[in-house]
Amino acid sequence: MRISTVANWLAAVCALVASVVCYQLVLRHVTGLSGPEWFELGCSDKPGGAAAGCTEVLASPYSYFPPKHGKNVPAGLPHIPVAFIGLMYYSTLLAWLVGVGRPAYAKRGLHYAAFLLVAFGLGGSAYFVWIMFRVISQWCPWCMFTHVLNLLIFICMVFMWPRRRAVGGEKTAAEGSAAGDAAGRTGGVVHPSARVLILTLISMVLVNYAHTNMLGLKTWRRTADQAAQNYQKCMSVLERFRGDTEKLFGQWQRGREYEIKFTDKDRIRTYPVSASMVQPPPTPLTVVIYSDFECPGCGKFAQFFEKQVPKMLGGSVRVVFRHFPLNPACNPLAQTNAHPHACEAVKLVEGVRLLAGNEGFWKAYDFVFRNQESLKRGTLTPDEVAKAVGVDSAALKERMESAEIDAVLQHDISEAKLLDLKATPAIYVEGRHVDSLVVVDARFWERIANWYFERTGVPRPR
Secondary structure: OOHHHHHHHHHHHHHHHHHHHHHHHHHHHHHOOOOOHHHHOOOOOOOOOOOOOHHHHHHOHHHEEOOOOOOOOOOOOOOEEHHHHHHHHHHHHHHHHHHOOOOOHHHHHHHHHHHHHHHHHHHHHHHHHHHHHHHHOOOOHHHHHHHHHHHHHHHHHHHOOOOOOOOOOOOOHHHHHHHHHHHOEEOOEEOOOHHHHHHHHHHHHHHHHHHHHHOOHHHHHHHHHHHHHHHHHHHHHHHHHHOOHHHHHHHHHHOOEOOOOOOOOOEEEEOOOOOOOOOOOOOOEEEEEEEOOOOHHHHHHHHHHHHHHHHHOOOOEEEEEEEOOOOOOOOOOOOOOOOOOHHHHHHHHHHHHHHHHHHHHHHHHHHHHHOHHHHHHOOOOHHHHHHHHOOOHHHHHHHOOOHHHHHHHHHHHHHHHHOOOOOOOEEEEOOEEOOHHHOOOHHHHHHHHHHHHHHHOOOOOO
């Protein structure tokens, strides 16, 4: 079997595999639905999944063409998922490679056209690889896999290059051309015949029409639109429920009161008592926070709490912090690797605590949450944290590997298990769990403040 024939079928297999992968990428991109098990191994945050960056890549503005953030994009121009463009590209190549493959030398112009298409596609692959590594700073394994397949197709197209073949010794240029044509003939017709070429072109059109109108994008978008409508209905119900502060406060008040034990290793933050306080309550309100430094909701809660809650309580509140990173690498209770850098964040802030005590911990706490985006990108370094909180960088890196940090983390996790904790932020006020609907609701915390001062019998400060 000639090498050009092997290259032809290898290219066709690569195009088929790339088409299947692109189909799954579009399905994930447009509908958010999970794919088969083999796909989830390369595009899932679940244990065993390989890609923490897959979601980030598909959610970026560069996952559309033209990019959704483009300033010079004319209004009304549709943004097409790049994975869908890839699906059409590889499906077109597959139809061409199966139908036409390597044409005879006399019809080498057809191969030149196909080769230019692949060369253009390879340029697109190089562009999107650059976007992943230099702009988004995240990478999607299945996206990279399709780009590698595209490179293989390009190499195969080089080996499939039509060449003039001499038959029966040396020939003149005209004779050699005729001999090459004869070698490409099938039943006296130079490959591809007009019939084969027309059928191939028709199959290319039908495949892409099916993707766009029948089996693909429209169906996926309908599914996505329906899911969005259901989500909006669900959110409207939640908003109505969230607006009923008294009902949620009553739910908190009737909730189970957990016995949360404290140790000398706990990270505790207290606040100066307000000057307008007539007399301070006998004990401050205790708020226990289970948090993850890479969790967006945790960052939002940390900002909300520091700005509003201590003022409402006249400073009569103590905060106890506990770790619950949503990453199976350091937390066996985490079901998914939702936050790839959460374990590293634990080492950062706890390393600071070992060097600078409780006060240093809370400085690091504030700094890491303020720089949560850098943490998500994996660019927040120990040097930056050390400089911000005033500790030695080399000492911090050494303490980050301390066994004491793991002991503290495992203690927090074991306590969280007793609370049946599954997500963050998890907030407990006086041992009772606060519903996630109201953790950043100022009206709810106002109601908590009123309850607290009524219970202690101390007038609430202005």
